[in-house]
Amino acid sequence: MANTNPMPGRTDIGMEPVRKKSDAEPEKTAIRMRVNGEDVEVAFAPHKTLLEVLREDLGLTGTKHGCELGECGCCTVLVDGRPVLSCLALGVALDGHEVGTIEGVADGVKLHPLQAAFSDLGAGQCGYCTSGMILSAKALLEEVPRPSREQIKEALAGNICRCTGYLKIFEAVELAAAWLAGEPAEPRKETIYGWQ
Numbered sequence: 001m002a003n004t005n006p007m008p009g010r011t012d013i014g015m016e017p018v019r020k021k022s023d024a025e026p027e028k029t030a031i032r033m034r035v036n037g038e039d040v041e042v043a044f045a046p047h048k049t050l051l052e053v054l055r056e057d058l059g060l061t062g063t064k065h066g067c068e069l070g071e072c073g074c075c076t077v078l079v080d081g082r083p084v085l086s087c088l089a090l091g092v093a094l095d096g097h098e099v100g101t102i103e104g105v106a107d108g109v110k111l112h113p114l115q116a117a118f119s120d121l122g123a124g125q126c127g128y129c130t131s132g133m134i135l136s137a138k139a140l141l142e143e144v145p146r147p148s149r150e151q152i153k154e155a156l157a158g159n160i161c162r163c164t165g166y167l168k169i170f171e172a173v174e175l176a177a178a179w180l181a182g183e184p185a186e187p188r189k190e191t192i193y194g195w196q
Helices: 050-057 113-121 130-143 149-155 167-180
Strands: 029-035 038-044 076-079 082-085 098-100
Touching: 038 050, 050 076, 076 130, 082 130, 113 130, 113 167, 130 149, 130 167, 149 167
Parallel strands: 029 098
Antiparallel strands: 029 038, 076 082, 076 098
């Protein structure tokens, strides 16, 4: 009698195919790095990006998957204080480096001025790009404490927001810069039609 089983790999209808268990564990690489001020050691498959290591192996899900092509900025983190697209950085390359994510920006329950300004001005909208925006802005403010609007635009040029027209984002960075400088400040009155 010919085998009429339409499902190759099965010996009988309703029975699962026999599969061999692999004795070899997937290869893993262990690295040490400092994440949000804490020394960590993490082991992972060497092909993983920093984005995957942060989210999957360290549980830091504030860093977002966006385009995974380095075009949207959602996955921006700080590496040794500089903005880096974590979807393009291999995790193994971060051995011995310092990584900052959005989870490390606040001081306990006290929001960083950037976080507070984004919240107060509604600059976050859906929030998906916000962690990358805040980390890019944080790096800017650490280098240029009172940036011009043009410097803010340039620093955030690699971060795409699909919800807003960017005005509230720029205003939030300006407001946070003033607060960090110890100045009493209110948001500027600006609309898409210009200053009021």
